[in-house]
Every structure is written in C-alpha cells, then in structure tokens.
Amino acid sequence: MVFLDEIADGSLKIWKTLDISYTDFIRTTEARHAAFVQKILQKIYDKGEDIYQGEYSGLYCVGCEAFKNERDLVNGVCPDHLTKPEVIKEKNWFFKLSKYQGFLEKWFAEHPTFVESASRFNEVKAFVERGVEDFSISRENNTFGIPLPFDSSQITYVWFDALLNYITVCQEEGEKFWDKDTYILHVMAKDIVKFHATYWPAMLESAGYRLPDQEYVTGYLTVDGQKMSKSLGNIxxxxxxxxxxxxxxxxxxxxxxxxxxxxxxxxxxxxxxxxxxxxxxxxxxxxxxxxxxxxxxxxxxxxxx
CATH class of the missing domain: 1.10.8 (Helicase, Ruva Protein; domain 3)
Structure with missing residues (x-):
C-alpha cells in the first residue's frame, strides 16, 4: 500500500504543477469503491446467467493484468511489455461476455463515433467480429483486492473492479453525472481501449446502466522516437x-x-x-x-x- 500511496501522490503532484483541476480524485482501494463493486457484482450474480464458475487455463500478462491468446503475442511475448506471459490454471468466476456479442455489434453499428479515432474503433470492431470470449472476473484470494460478495475465497479481477470507479465517483452526487441527460466521455490510452470498448459496455448493460457517449483514445508519448524507460534513462x-x-x-x-x-x-x-x-x-x-x-x-x- 505504501508503494501505491507514492504512485497516487506522484499523480496528484503532476496535476497540481500543471494546474489540472478535478472534481473528485478516486482510488480503487477506497472503501466507497469496494462497497460499490460488491453491490454491482451481487446484482449481476443474482441475475443467474451472467456470472458463472469455471476453470481457466491459459496465458496471463502480469504487466497488462490481462489474459492473452496466442494471436495477441508477437514472437511469443506481449507487444506492450515485451515479456513472456505466464501459464496459469485456476478456478475462477467468469462474466459471460459472449452473451453480449450481438449487443456490442448492434451498439457499434448504431453509434459510429463511439470510439474515436476511427482506426481505433476499427480495431475494436475487428476484435469483436472474431468472437468475444467470456472473461475471468476473479483471482484466488491473495489478501489484496476486493473479495467477491458471493465467494470470499476469490478477489475481483482488476479490469472488472477498476472500470466501475467511473460510477463510484458519482455516488455522492446521486449519480446525476451518469443519468440519461449527461454527455459521458471517457479518455484513455490506446493500450486499454479493448477493456473500455468491449468489457465495459457489456458490464453496464448487464448491471442496468447506460453506456458512455464516446470513448476518446490517446496515443503514447515517446522520447526521441524511443519508449520512455527507466533502463534507458530517458523519462x-x-x-x-x-x-x-x-x-x-x-x-x-x-x-x-x-x-x-x-x-x-x-x-x-x-x-x-x-x-x-x-x-x-x-x-x-x-x-x-x-x-x-x-x-x-x-x-x-x-x-x-
């Protein structure tokens, strides 16, 4: 937690220095977020069809905090982190993303500017057209994370947990920032668009929430043509x-x-x-x-x- 505190404090220092204002600053380790995540998990679980228990065996990139298919790799390594994914096998709980294949395709067709830019949107649509797969929403409990409300031996997977903070932060305002009359825009880096444009819409539909109006995808900032790296000393x-x-x-x-x-x-x-x-x-x-x-x-x- 000390390490996470340092990261959060560093972000706040940057924002203050650059005079970037915000209404609320939320961390996914906060009690208000944990309570909301468990509320949504229980709500979806109680539907009886969108969350189920199964066994996962496959590749997992620690850097991405995401499961990978062979087609996601380049020469056997993650193209973003240049590391070889771990092979893991464990019992988890899954979200039935495959159920929302048709929903996603229809949403994309009816909202042609949902993801900006067009090239990023084409990547997302191609990913969905290949057929989306159910994804694990839990890990074996390692004491750090939000326990599943229906299985305390498992903690919530980061990409189910973290996305929900968009709504957690609206709770104290009575969710007025998430109602039908609000224009909702998400801004993110290109490496996490898959989670925002496929997992997130399906999760919202399952939980009975409206979807954002647009997701704006930014690129990376390199230095003299090279990726920023501590080892290169070019940060x-x-x-x-x-x-x-x-x-x-x-x-x-x-x-x-x-x-x-x-x-x-x-x-x-x-x-x-x-x-x-x-x-x-x-x-x-x-x-x-x-x-x-x-x-x-x-x-x-x-x-x-």
Missing amino acids: VDPVQVAQDYDRDAEVFYLLYDAPIGADGDFSWDRFKGTYESVLIGAWGNLVNRVVSLCSKYGITEGNIS
Missing part, C-alpha cells in the same frame, strides 16, 4: 520541466507538437526550439507590440473582438 519528468521552464510552455508544446489521438514524440531540441521561436519569438513579440501600442495611445482597458 521526462513533467514536474521538472514545468519548474525549469514554465507550466504554460510545457502544455503549449504538447498541444502544439503532439498530434491529438496519435502517438507523440518529445524532443528536447524541438521543445527548446518551440519555446524560443514560437512562444518567445512569435507570441512574445506580438504581446510586446500590443502592449507598446496600448501604452503609446493611452489604452488602459477594453475588449478584443
């Missing part, structure tokens, strides 16, 4: 960048240089070049000229139209 600390230059300079560069929705690449040379030529040279010069003219003609207030 860019957003807090340090803001302290060395300025918060506005950092945000401007990311919006200016990184394409929205696609992978972006951070380069110190381009960052410094943008800072000096665009912010200081272009915008800074413009502001200086405007201020000089205002001073020259005695303009002290007014509106820009």
Whole structure:
C-alpha cells in the first residue's frame, strides 16, 4: 500500500504543477469503491446467467493484468511489455461476455463515433467480429483486492473492479453525472481501449446502466522516437520541466507538437526550439507590440473582438 500511496501522490503532484483541476480524485482501494463493486457484482450474480464458475487455463500478462491468446503475442511475448506471459490454471468466476456479442455489434453499428479515432474503433470492431470470449472476473484470494460478495475465497479481477470507479465517483452526487441527460466521455490510452470498448459496455448493460457517449483514445508519448524507460534513462519528468521552464510552455508544446489521438514524440531540441521561436519569438513579440501600442495611445482597458 505504501508503494501505491507514492504512485497516487506522484499523480496528484503532476496535476497540481500543471494546474489540472478535478472534481473528485478516486482510488480503487477506497472503501466507497469496494462497497460499490460488491453491490454491482451481487446484482449481476443474482441475475443467474451472467456470472458463472469455471476453470481457466491459459496465458496471463502480469504487466497488462490481462489474459492473452496466442494471436495477441508477437514472437511469443506481449507487444506492450515485451515479456513472456505466464501459464496459469485456476478456478475462477467468469462474466459471460459472449452473451453480449450481438449487443456490442448492434451498439457499434448504431453509434459510429463511439470510439474515436476511427482506426481505433476499427480495431475494436475487428476484435469483436472474431468472437468475444467470456472473461475471468476473479483471482484466488491473495489478501489484496476486493473479495467477491458471493465467494470470499476469490478477489475481483482488476479490469472488472477498476472500470466501475467511473460510477463510484458519482455516488455522492446521486449519480446525476451518469443519468440519461449527461454527455459521458471517457479518455484513455490506446493500450486499454479493448477493456473500455468491449468489457465495459457489456458490464453496464448487464448491471442496468447506460453506456458512455464516446470513448476518446490517446496515443503514447515517446522520447526521441524511443519508449520512455527507466533502463534507458530517458523519462521526462513533467514536474521538472514545468519548474525549469514554465507550466504554460510545457502544455503549449504538447498541444502544439503532439498530434491529438496519435502517438507523440518529445524532443528536447524541438521543445527548446518551440519555446524560443514560437512562444518567445512569435507570441512574445506580438504581446510586446500590443502592449507598446496600448501604452503609446493611452489604452488602459477594453475588449478584443
């Protein structure tokens, strides 16, 4: 838990430094979330057909916290983490995702902008068209996690648990942020779109909740064409960048240089070049000229139209 506290505190520090505001900050280790997860699990379990007990034998990527098929691997390893999945076999509880095959296909057809961008949506639709499989929603109890309300020997699988925090965080507002008249937008990285666009809609339909209006998928941020890695020593600390230059300079560069929705690449040379030529040279010069003219003609207030 100490490690998780450090990760959460680090995220909050970044948001504060970059002046990113939020209504509520939730962690899936919170008591309010555990209670809601168990409530939803029990509700779906009581339906008698969407959750069942079975045995799983297959490949599991620890980094993704997800089961893998052979077709998901590249040269026998996870393409995202470059590690070989573990072979596991255990009794778990499963969510009957296969029951919602037709529902997902119909939803995608009726909501052509459900996943943005189109290329990501095509990946999701192709995944579903191959035939979705039921997925395990529990693991053998290792003392860390949310116990299943109907089987205390098992804890809830992270991708059933974590997705529900979208609704947990609305509880204190009477779920008004999740009602039919609210526009619901999810923003996520490209590596977790499968869970959001297939597992999540089926879970919501099973539990009797409306679906989000759109899921916006972002790319990765690399450094000089390479993935950020501690071993390579190329991790860019957003807090340090803001302290060395300025918060506005950092945000401007990311919006200016990184394409929205696609992978972006951070380069110190381009960052410094943008800072000096665009912010200081272009915008800074413009502001200086405007201020000089205002001073020259005695303009002290007014509106820009």
